[in-house]
Amino acid sequence: MTNPLAGLFKARQKEAARPALFARGMRLCGEYLAAHEDRGTPPDARISRAIGVYAASLDTPSADSFDALLQVGERALEAGGAGELGLALDVAETSTLIRQRSKGAWRLHGRALDGLGRDEEALESYGRYLTLVQNGDPAEGIARRIDTLRRRRACLEEAAGLFPGPGAELRGLPARPTGDAAPEFAAFTRARVAEHGMGDPGVRRLLELYGTYRRLVERSGTADPLLGGTTPVGVSGLRGLLAGRTVCLVSNAGEVFGSGLGAEIDDYDVVVRCDAFRIRAEGTGRRTGLHAVTLRGGTPWEGSPWTQRTGIRLVFGDPAGAWRRATRQRLVPGAQEHVGDASLRRPLADPALLGEDRWDAGTSTAFTVLRLLDFLDVSPRLDLIGFDKPGRLRPREAEWVMDRATHVDDSKMRIALR
Template sequence: MTKARTRWPRQRDAEAPTTSGETVAADRVDVVDLETCLSACAAHSTKLVASLDRRRIALAEALRTLLATHAATVPATSGTSPLPLLRRPAKVSSGSALLLGDALMDPLLAVGDKALDCGYEDETKLALMVADTVLTQRKRSRAGWRLRARVLEAMGAESAAAAAFERHLELTEEDGFGVASKVAGLREGARLQAELVRRLAAGCPEARELADRSVTDSWAQGLELHARGAWDEARPLLIGTLLGQIAADAPVREIQQTLTHYLGLLREEAGVAGGGSAPTAGRAAAGHPGSARPAGFTDPSELAELTTLYAEQRRARMRGPVDDPTFGGVRWLTLGEFRNRIAGKSICLIANSKRVGNSSLGAEIDDYDLVVRFNSYRIDPAATGRRTDIHATIHKHGFNWDQHVDTRLVFGGISGDWKYSLRNRLVPGAQSYLGDESLRWPVRDIGRVSRDVWPSIPTSGFNMLWLLDFLDVSPRLDLIGFDFYESGAYRLPAAMRLPITSVHEYTSEKAWVMERAQSVTDTRICLR
C-alpha cells in the first residue's frame, strides 16, 4: 500500500508577494490607481463565467454591481482594454486619475469582501488590490484598513495584519467588529508560538545549525529518517525546518502546518495516544525500568506542556484571550424563561430610523415597562428615550455590546458562528441575562419558517418582533419609528457607513407587520 506523502514546507523569501507580482514588505500599501483596479476587476469577472462555486458566484455578482455602478457614473472610454490582474499599475498624473467617489466606495469594498471569502490565491490577491486601491485615495478609510488587515491575516502575514487592524482601531470610535479582541488574539498567539518554538529549539541545540538549509530538503530528509526509525537523526532536521521557516518569515499557516506535523511525530515517538501509531520497541524500552532513554526522548510532562502551548496558541488566534469565561456571572435564558420575564409587561420596539431620531418621543418611550433596541442603536434622550432593557442584535457586529442592559438576545443562523461571536464579543458585566441557543434564530428555529416560505434572511428586528408576537404574553406591543428605512438610518456614527443590506427583504417584513397591526400612526404601529 502506498502511503500518501505529506505536503512539505516550501522555501520562501523573507517578503510576501503582492498584487504587482513583485516582493515587497507585507505591511506596505501598494499605490494602485482606480482605473487599474477596475480593469483588473473586469478581467477577473471573465474568469468566473459559469463557475459553480457559490463563493465565486457571489463575487461575480459583486463585480457586476461594481462595474455597472462605474459605467453609470464614469462612462468607459472607447478602445480601453482590461489590464491583466497582476500587472504593475502604470503611473498616471494626478489630474488624469479616476477618483474614488462615494457611489463606488461600497461596491468596491463589497468586491474585496467577496473576493476574500473565496479563499483562493487569485481572489485573495484581488482583495488586496482592492484594499490598496481604497487606501491609495482614502488613507483614513476604516473599512479599507480592516479589509487589508483581513487579507494579510489570510495570507499569513500576522504582524502586518495586526498593525493594519490597529490602524483601523485608531480611526474608529466604536469597535463594532471585535477588532481589539482579534489583535489581542494575534499578538498572544504569536507570543505563545514563539515560546513553543523556543522550547523545541532549546531541547535540540543542533537544529539551529540546520536552519539555513533548504526547508523543503530538510523536511523531506527528516521524514525519510523518521520512516526508517532514525528519530535522533530526524529530529534536528525537522526542528531546523521550523526554524528556517520562521527566519524566512513564512506565512503563519505554513508554520502551523509544520508545528502540527512535528508534534504529531513527537507524540508518536513517545507512544502517546493520538500520536499516530503504537509504541515501537525503542519507545517501550524508554519507559522500561532500568533501560536507557534515547537521546531524542521527550519526557511525558514536557510533551504535555508543549502540547498545551500548541493548543493555547491555536485557541488564541481563533477567538482571542478570554479574561472572564463566565462573563461576569451572566445567567442564560431559555425560551420559556424569557417568556416568563416579559409576561404581562408593555413592550416597545425602537427602530434605528431617522423617524425616531428626529422625534421628541423620548419620554413616551421610557414609560413602557420594557424598551427593546436593536444592533447599533443610538441614544438621544429627548428623541429616543434613555432606557434599554433588551438589546437584540445580530452576532456579526459588536455595536453596543458594552452597554449595560438587563437582557441581551444575540441572533445568528449558524450555531458555530453564533457561539464564536458570543465568546469574542460578550463584555463581562454588560448584561444580566443572555438568550441561549433556544433563542438564537427565532423565525427559523422556533417558527420553523423555511426558506421556501421566507427566502430572505430575517432581520434582528423581525426576529425579535416575531418572537414577541409568537409568545403573545404582552398586553401592549408597539413598534416606534418602524418605516423600514424609508426615512433613512439613525445609528451610532461608526455604523452609519454600513449599507442597508440587500439580503433582507424589508417589503415582506412590512407586509407581515401591517397584516397584524391594530392601529397605525406616523410614528407608532400597535400590534395589541
C-alpha cells in the same frame, strides 16, 4: 531656502489624488460584482446595498463617500468568504491612502488581514490603529485580537526553542498565513512525539503549546469567560423579563434618526434595536433594552464585537457550531446583563417554539425578534417605529405585520400590534 508654497502644492496634490482613489474603490466594487456574475452566484445582498450607497455618494456633494466606502469593507468583512475578505482588504488599502490617519481604515485593514490569516501583517496594521487611538482605549475586540495573535506567535516561538535543530522549521511560520502554519505545526508536533516519546519533558510542553495554539486559532482568547456576570436566559427567562412591560421595535432607517421621536421611544419599558444601529437621542431615543442580531455569512464569528450596551442580547443563527463560536468570540464582558441561550438561537424554525416553515434563513432580524415577542404574548403594548414604508421589511414580513396591526399612525411612523 524654504519654499512657502511647498505645503500648498502638497495639499493640492493630495486633493487631486482623492477622486482617483474613490474611483479605484468603485472599480474594486465593480470587479467583486462582476466576479460573482461570471460564476453565476449572487453576491451578498448587504454588500450590494453598501456598494449602491457608495456609488450614490460619489455624485452627492453632501454625502460622506469615505464613510460609505468603509461600510462596503465592513459588510464584506461580516460576510466572511475568501472573495469578500479580499474585497475588504482592497477597500481598506484604498481607504488608508485616502486618509492615512483614519482609525476606521486601519482597523478595517487589520481585521481583513486577520481574517485572511496573515497574522504578522494584521499586528502591524493593528499597531497603526493603536497609534492613532493614542491615549484612548482601543475597541474591546481589537485589544482581544492583538493579544490572541501575540499569544499564537509566542506559542510558535517557544515551540521552536524546545528543539533547536528541528525547530528551525517553525521559525518562519509566524509570517505565513495561519492556514499554512497550523498544519505544519501539527506535523512538527507529531514528528517530535514519534522521535522522543510522550515521556520527554520537551514533548509534553510542546503538546501544551500546540493545544493552546489550536484553541487560539479556533477562537480569540478572553480574560473573562463569564462575560462580566452576564446571565444566560432561555424562553421562560425571556418571558419573565418582558412580562407586563411595554415594548417598541425601532427601525434603523434614516427617517427615525432625524424624527424627533426620541423622548417617546424612551418612554417604552423595553426598546428593541437590531443588528448595527446608531443612536441619536433626539430621534432614536437613548435606551436599548433588547438588542437582536442575526449571524450572516460563512464565518460569522469574525464580525465586529457586540459592544453596544443593552439589557438583553439575542443572537440568532444556525448551525449550532457557528452560533456557539460567534457568541464566544463576539460577546463583550459587561455589554449586556442577559444573553439568549441556544434555545433562542432560531425561534422561527425551532419546533419547540414557533416551528413555522414559511420563514427562511434570509428572514430579517427585525421580523425574527418581532415574531418571537408576538409569540411570547406577555407585553401589553408591542409597537414598531419606522417600519411603515416599503423595503423596511421583506414583502411577506410586511404583509404579516399589516394583517395583525391594530393601529397605524403615519405621523409617528408607528404600527401597533397590541
